[in-house]
Amino acid sequence: LKTKVVLNFSPEAANNPITHNLIAKYHLLVNILRAEIDEIGGKMVLELSGKADDIRKGIDYLKSNGVGVRPIKEGVRRDDDVCTHCGMCVSICPTKALAFDPKTGKVTFTEERCVACGVCIDACPPRAMEILI
Amino acid sequence: VSKSYDEIKKRIADGDVVVMTADEFKQYVRANGPRKAAKEVDVVTTGTFGAMCSSGAYFNFGHSDPPIKMQRVWMDGIPAYAGLAAVDAYLGATELDETNNMMHGGAHVIEDLVRGKAVRLKATAYGTDCYPRKEIDTFVSLKTVNQAVLMNVRNCYQNYAVATNSSPRTLYTYMGKLLPEYGNATFSSAGELSPLLNDPYYRTIGIGTRIFLGGGQGFVIWEGTQFNPGVPRTPGGVPKRPAGSLAVIGDLKQMSPEFLRGLTFTRYGSSLGVGIGVPIPILDEEMAKACAVTNDQILAGVFDYSQPTRSRGVLREVTYAELRSGEISIKNKQVPTSSLSSLYKARQIASILKNRIAKGEFMIEKPVQSFSMDRVFKPLDVRSEKEAM
16 A cells, blocks of 8 residues: 655654654655755655555554654646646656646646655746645 | 639638648648649648747826826836836836746736736826826726737747756756756757748748737737847758747737746746747648658757856757657767647647638738848857947
């Protein structure tokens, strides 16, 4: 199972090796999609893969350590009324969630592939992409 | 085979013109050859939609009571040039407010107006005997102004550069976001659909050509600035570097936000996304051959935008077929490509223009004057008064 979560933590929680514990104690594969951490706490977007039971336990562990956990269904959204299908985003998208379809001439957005890295946001000339995290 | 403008115009007026989009025409020529195509087809419609910075609109706001000779003008906070008569002003697409907010420049104000929105107009003046008022703060829209005219001095570039970045940091340019170490490459031409690439020597596109502009009808009014027909060309005559360009005009009140868009290039500025379509009359076999050009026959130079100089060397030449494949090779690295020009909208424009011509709603025009092939593109050097003479 794979799931994406946003973590919000306080400075105290930032001192715990939470990613290490998710990997070591709960046998999860952890992919860090975004991380903004400083002296006043921080925010992280993780993609967790592993057994459903381990993911649930891992999330419980985070919560018991003062980390706010919010699952995300979608990290980035495209406003289809704004997109002009130019294709600027396709060469910078690291997961090919944004891709050019030569048949229709349109840019397709496959949300399942999106890891919410956000590189497309400021690259989009008409500003059709929005990050929801 | 040869046809005159008058014959083609009569067919449009009579409703029996044969018109194809550039996409359709290329397929037709592949199947039937240019001779038959020249005989059977009267008009080919081209299209492009991309960021065209040298764009803007002029307005006549009407006179207030008491009247004002506007000296400084702001439209939704964006300065417009008012060094004209009392209530005329020109709003440039790349103009920003004093905070340099690139999310909302002159181009975005133009889009808002086209969307039917009202825009806050502020003006100040020193006051004269005939224009005593010194300031005004009001709202205008396309309904309230006398003229609202899109007038762009350089649009529709005939070919353009391909941009990449060899440096270790991300660059934010007018060619978009360029990732480090040749992380990507961007290009900005509709390629085989682009108007001037289908008429490489400007035989049918000149001053007075009627065009699709921003959703409405407009005209070519001059060569575009930096017009540079003398660049290297392929054996088929297609320029391999930025060459010709068009200065265009049209009534903003006819236009649509579908084909006129405010754009933001992060850390560069604002620009206007402009949709342009040009009909090309197939006067003879030579024009049919020119309009048969395909992406594999159109080349562009790849340039390293991390070199901040006007004389960057060409890394390599690529075809638009390669660029459209999604990847090109630069220095033995496979580099993903991005277009800044919307193929989807280019096709839409060519198709709309085709339908308008077929229905007799859009008439082609013979240019009243052709562009000069002698124009050259000169640089700006720091020079003395004497050297400039």
